[in-house]
Amino acid sequence: MSETEISTTWRTIARRTQAKINVAWWLDRFTPLLVGISVIMAGIVLYLRSNENSPSTFILFSSFAIALITLAIIAWLTTRQHYVRQQDAFVRLEDQLHLHNALTTADHGIGAWPPTPSTQTINSGLDWHWPRILTPFAVSFAVVTTAFLIPVTVIQGSSSAPPSQPLAWEQMEDWLQTLEETELIEEQALNEVKEKIEKLRGQPKSDWFSHSSMEASDSLRDGLSKQIEQLGSDLSHAERDLNAFQNFSQQMSDGTKNQLLQEYSQAIKNLQTGSLPLNSKMMQALQNIDPSQLKNLNQLSKEQMDKLRKQLKKGAQASKKAGHGKGNHLPGLKEGDLIAYLMQQNGNGSRTGPGRGGISRGPGEAPISLGDPQHLGTQNFEAVQNPDLSRAAPGDLVGEGQSKHDIDKSKTAPQQAGAVKSTGQGGNTIWKESLLPAEKELLKRYFKSPQQ
């Protein structure tokens, strides 16, 4: 190997060592910046993803890439003073390879280059600190990936435009459209409501959101909501009654049948006279059924009956949908539970005593009151259950308890008569009395007795 080749080889090795050290310096500065920008990027990604109009992933990645390049340049600029020269790399190598500064000397043109060692023996004495280098990259990757993958709830409406017309109008139009689709309601009734809405809309636009207009809109909407709710309830009752007569008439007592018959008649009457009456075709079909013959139900074939019920059910569901699920149409009861429900409500119709525990079997329903009839259980704890406390009216009794008086039994020194222990402030209750229910009752009786 010629002197030039040896020189070239040593310079290549030195450049490699130089690059290794300089890259390490650059990494020392860049990796903390990388972690920092990744955390910031993750925050930005999460924020943007939680908004409706988030930019595309490409734009996000492009921004991230630009930020990384900028930081890389900053890291390079701020670590330049630490960067080693090729001469420093020579010194490092000759120190490690025990070359007695021969490389530095040869680099200055004095003396010969030392023979190049085999590749295996070339060692700058420095190894990469892999855990330290890779950990920031792994953390950054994990943070950014998590920001992209983590489920985020999109916050809506924050940037949406203000409504162009009162929301009540839109709601009512939606409801009317839903009712129209059922083709059960008299079209004239629906048109009347539409006319009212159009009348409101006919006002100057500047008055749409005036107080009076909003009042009128809300009033109209509430009225329509109640009408739809009533319609749904009536349809539901009618359908349920027909279902009961069709499928469970053999199992019902006469009292139950009468109860259902009354309910059916009332529902038909309501449907006929309500603000949202059924259309003539449907009404005709329902009126064709003779209420007096409903017990036997031999007027319509099973298919006709099913069709009628299906239409009623569809109407009830549409009403429910239009009324946002409001309504009193026993939504929790299945068809099979209907009879049991009615029997529970009416004590099997014909009798006032306990039922028989079913239609045709069993020894009968268990009595409501158990134990000694003379003992009314006034001394027992009894919790009043009100699972829906949001509907509790002010003054409703939520619970009742019995406990001992909270008496301060701590010993006190003799006190001067008339001395005021606690002066209290204006409005304070200076005498508090709490009595147990039994004591209150006794007190009441005591004061009442002279008058009586």
Add this chain to the structure above:
Amino acid sequence: MAISEKDIQKHAADIAKLRDTLNGVLFGQENLIELTITGLLARGHILLEGLPGLGKTELVTSLSKALQIETKRIQFTPDLLPGDITGNPVLQETPKGREFIFQPGPLFANLVLADEINRASPKTQSALLEAMQERRVTVLGESHELPVPFFVLATQNPIELEGTYPLPEAQLDRFLFKLEVQRNNADTLERIVNQRELGIEPKVEAVMNAQTLTDIMKAVREIYLPDVVANYIARLVDGTHSGQSEVAERIRFGASPRAALSLASAAKARALIQGRINASFEDVKAVAIPVLQHRIVLEYQTRIDGTTARVVVENLLSEIPTQDLDTPASLKEATA
């Protein structure tokens, strides 16, 4: 480049011959001989410290024989006067009449052995040290050049301190090296017993003459001292001063700039002995202890603790890196 690799190798071969010759005379003192030759080639004076009978005088005698240079030995005593070593003007009859003619003292030799230098009075020590520094003596206003080469190998006994005048720090600084002559081990003693006879001086072969020695000393000056090595020397010397290193906390007074020059010169001499054209970090490390250990003044507490200057210099060498570069945290020192 004034010196070639070939010349370097030739000089290295001559020095190796000298070293082998001395090793054949003085057994078990290879390191002492190596450093003594290094000191001579660096144009330095050497202070030998050791117990009597360890071969200090024999080293000087053998050196003079091998180098074929004039050697004189001065036994320093408290009543020795400066004129006794430098020489005195003596009234003599000349054709012109009576004149004071300067009679050179024992200093006028190539190699002077100043035995037990700490027994002489400070005035005499001062005269010697002036001659060592300026390589000339001045008597009655007249300067007399000392011969070239001129070396002083002074000795002092580290245990018999009664009635001695310890050399002041400024004068110690004039010595390039302070070498401690170690006692021989049993094997070496056995070898000495077998091969030596009391009272009979061993035969020493002359391997060099004064001219060759002068040429080699000139060659030492031509040895290349890389900037990084010079920087290392500077940082080492600077590190002996308070606040410049952790070791310096145990040093009251650090080394002088002369110490840095001495280090550089000694490193060059060692490089030539090793047959290299350049001095290196290894050369500096090899000569750092003999160059620095007598140039630093330790703190009182450090001396009380029993820490010697040698240990402090060793710690300094461990603390000061050869390259003044930090290692990035992303890299670690290779384990193998």
